[in-house]
Amino acid sequence: MQQTARHLGYVTLVVDDYDRAIAYFTGVLDFDLVEDTPLGPDKRWVLVAPAGSDGARLLLAKAANEAQAGRIGDQTGGRVAFFLHTTDFERDFALFTARGVCFLEAPRQESYGTVAVFEDIFGNRWDLLELKR
Secondary structure (H helix, E strand, O other): OOOOOOOOOEEEEEEOOHHHHHHHHHHOOOEEEEEEEEOOOOOEEEEEEEOOOOOOEEEEEEOOOHHHHOOOOOOOOOOEEEEEEOOOHHHHHHHHHHOOOEEOOOOEEEOOEEEEEEEOOOOOEEEEEEEOO
16 A cells, blocks of 8 residues: 655745845845745745755745735744754854844753744744754
C-alpha cells in the first residue's frame, strides 16, 4: 500500500502593501522571494521563505477590505504567530538588531533552546529560535 505524504505548504500573512512586505522580508529578515505573480489589478500571489528553506512559505496577502485590514499585525490576538528557526541565534539576533528589528525582550535560555520575541513591521509577533540539539 502506498503511503501519502503531507506537509504544510503556505501560511497566509495579511499585509497592507505587497512591495513593503517584500522589502521587509527579503531585505531585513533575509527571506527569498519565491514567487510574485500578478492575479489582477490589485492582487498578487506573493510567496517568501527563509533563504535556503524547503519548508512552508509565507503567502503575503494584501488586505482586500476593512475586516482584513483590521487583522494586520494581530492575526493571533497578541500571541506569537510565527517561529523563525535558526542554527546561529547570536548571528541572526545581531544582524536583525542592526537592521532595526524590534525585539520585545532580551534573548533567553529555555529548556528547548535560545529564544527572543520580535515584531515584524506589521506588528505580528515572532520567535527567533535556536533549538537545542
